[in-house]
Amino acid sequence: MRGVLTALRTERGRLTTLYGALLLLAGGGLVALVYVLVGQGLYASVSGAVSTVSPAFRLQEGDKADVGRRPEPARTTAPGESPTTEEPASYAVTRNLTNAVTEAAQHRLLTVSLIALAAFAVLSIWLAWWMAGRVLRPVAVITGTARRLSGENLDERIALDAPPGELKELADTFDAMLGRMEHLVSAQRRFAANAAHELRTPLAVQRAAAEIGLAGDPSPERVARIRERLIGVADSSEHLIESLLLLAVSQEGLESTGRVDLAALAAAELAACPQQDLAVERTLAPLTVTGDRILLGHLVRNLLANAVRHNRAGGRLGLATSTEGELTVSNTGPVIDPADVPRLLEPFRRRAERQHTAGEGVGLGLSIAASIARAHGAELAARANPAPDGGLTVSVRFPEADLPAAGQRSAGAKGG
Known part of the structure; x- marks a missing residue:
C-alpha cells in the first residue's frame, strides 16, 4: 500500500491518474450516451416489430413452433371498420410483450455496458501508466545525466534522440548549458x-x-x-x-551608474597616457553613456596602455568616439594573425611569451576591458590590422548611448 501511495506522488503517478481519469470519463460518457440514445427509441422499435406479427398467427395447444417460418404481418383495420372482440385483448398482449422485451433489452444493454466500462477502466489505467512513462522518459534521461555530472565529466551530453518537441528542446538547452559550464570551469x-x-x-x-x-x-x-x-x-x-x-x-557587475561623458573621459585618459614618440590621431564626437565612471576610465586606460605598449617606434595611436555609441582605439605594431585575436581577449594571454622585463604587461589589459564592457552591456570587438601597419583595432559599442542632434555631430574634437 505504501508503494502505491509513493508511486501516486510521482509525476508518472499524477499523469497516470490524470490520463486514466480522462479516458474513464470519456468511456463513461460514451456508454451513457449510447444507453440514452438506444433507450429512447428502443420501445418504439420493439413495439413496431411486435405489432407487425401479432396476432397474425397463434400457437394452439399441441402445435409445434416452426422456427423457420417467416412471420406474417398483422391485419390492418380498414377505415370505419370496428375491431373484433379479440383485437383489444391482442393489443394488451402486444403492449405487455413490448414492455417486457424493452426492459429486458435495456437491462442487458446496461449490464454489458458496465462490464465493458470496467474492462475499459483497467485498460485505460494501464495505457495511462505506459503513456506517462513514454512521455517522461526524456526527463528521466536528463535527471540521470544531471546526477552523474561533476567537475570531472562536464563533457558528457544528453544528446536526446527524439522528435522535435518541448522535451527535445529542453534536452538541447541543457546540453548547451553544459557546454557553457564546461567552458566557464575550464576558463576558471x-x-x-x-x-x-x-x-x-x-x-x-x-x-x-x-x-x-x-x-x-x-x-x-x-x-x-x-x-x-x-x-x-x-x-x-x-x-x-x-x-x-x-x-x-x-565581473561582479555595476553597483552604481550615472551619465558619463565618454568623449571627455577618453580625452582626459589620452592626456594622462605616456604617448612616447607616437603620432596620435583622435576624433572625439559627443558621446554620453550610462555606467560607472571609474570602471569606464579603467576601460579606456587599459586600451590606451595596451595600444602604447605593443606599438612600434614612430608608430600611430588612434582614439575615436562616434555618435553611434562606439569607442575605438587602434595602434600600429607587429602583424597579428587574425586567428590569434580571440585568444588575446583571454586573461594572461599575450602575443608572445612573457620575458619578465620592465614595463611588460601581464596579459590582463584586454580581458579587463572586455569584462568592463560586458558589465555595461556593451560589446567589445577586436580585429587585426593588415600589413604593413599591423597592430590591433579594438572597438566598444554601447547599446544605450545618448545620440546628439544632427548639428552637434560635427562638433566633435579633432586633433593629431
Missing part, C-alpha cells in the same frame, strides 16, 4: 593556474635576489642595485594584484 581553472604562476614568478625573483644578491658582504652599489630590483618586482606584483581585483570587480 586556467585563470587560477595562470594567476598562481604569475604571482609565483615575482616571489621567486625576490627570493633569489635576497638570497643570492645579498649573500655575504655585498657592496653598497650591489645593495642599491638589488634594492632597485626588489622594488621593481614589488611594483609588478602590486600591479598584477590590482589588475586581478579590478577584473573581479568588473
Whole structure:
C-alpha cells in the first residue's frame, strides 16, 4: 500500500491518474450516451416489430413452433371498420410483450455496458501508466545525466534522440548549458593556474635576489642595485594584484551608474597616457553613456596602455568616439594573425611569451576591458590590422548611448 501511495506522488503517478481519469470519463460518457440514445427509441422499435406479427398467427395447444417460418404481418383495420372482440385483448398482449422485451433489452444493454466500462477502466489505467512513462522518459534521461555530472565529466551530453518537441528542446538547452559550464570551469581553472604562476614568478625573483644578491658582504652599489630590483618586482606584483581585483570587480557587475561623458573621459585618459614618440590621431564626437565612471576610465586606460605598449617606434595611436555609441582605439605594431585575436581577449594571454622585463604587461589589459564592457552591456570587438601597419583595432559599442542632434555631430574634437 505504501508503494502505491509513493508511486501516486510521482509525476508518472499524477499523469497516470490524470490520463486514466480522462479516458474513464470519456468511456463513461460514451456508454451513457449510447444507453440514452438506444433507450429512447428502443420501445418504439420493439413495439413496431411486435405489432407487425401479432396476432397474425397463434400457437394452439399441441402445435409445434416452426422456427423457420417467416412471420406474417398483422391485419390492418380498414377505415370505419370496428375491431373484433379479440383485437383489444391482442393489443394488451402486444403492449405487455413490448414492455417486457424493452426492459429486458435495456437491462442487458446496461449490464454489458458496465462490464465493458470496467474492462475499459483497467485498460485505460494501464495505457495511462505506459503513456506517462513514454512521455517522461526524456526527463528521466536528463535527471540521470544531471546526477552523474561533476567537475570531472562536464563533457558528457544528453544528446536526446527524439522528435522535435518541448522535451527535445529542453534536452538541447541543457546540453548547451553544459557546454557553457564546461567552458566557464575550464576558463576558471586556467585563470587560477595562470594567476598562481604569475604571482609565483615575482616571489621567486625576490627570493633569489635576497638570497643570492645579498649573500655575504655585498657592496653598497650591489645593495642599491638589488634594492632597485626588489622594488621593481614589488611594483609588478602590486600591479598584477590590482589588475586581478579590478577584473573581479568588473565581473561582479555595476553597483552604481550615472551619465558619463565618454568623449571627455577618453580625452582626459589620452592626456594622462605616456604617448612616447607616437603620432596620435583622435576624433572625439559627443558621446554620453550610462555606467560607472571609474570602471569606464579603467576601460579606456587599459586600451590606451595596451595600444602604447605593443606599438612600434614612430608608430600611430588612434582614439575615436562616434555618435553611434562606439569607442575605438587602434595602434600600429607587429602583424597579428587574425586567428590569434580571440585568444588575446583571454586573461594572461599575450602575443608572445612573457620575458619578465620592465614595463611588460601581464596579459590582463584586454580581458579587463572586455569584462568592463560586458558589465555595461556593451560589446567589445577586436580585429587585426593588415600589413604593413599591423597592430590591433579594438572597438566598444554601447547599446544605450545618448545620440546628439544632427548639428552637434560635427562638433566633435579633432586633433593629431
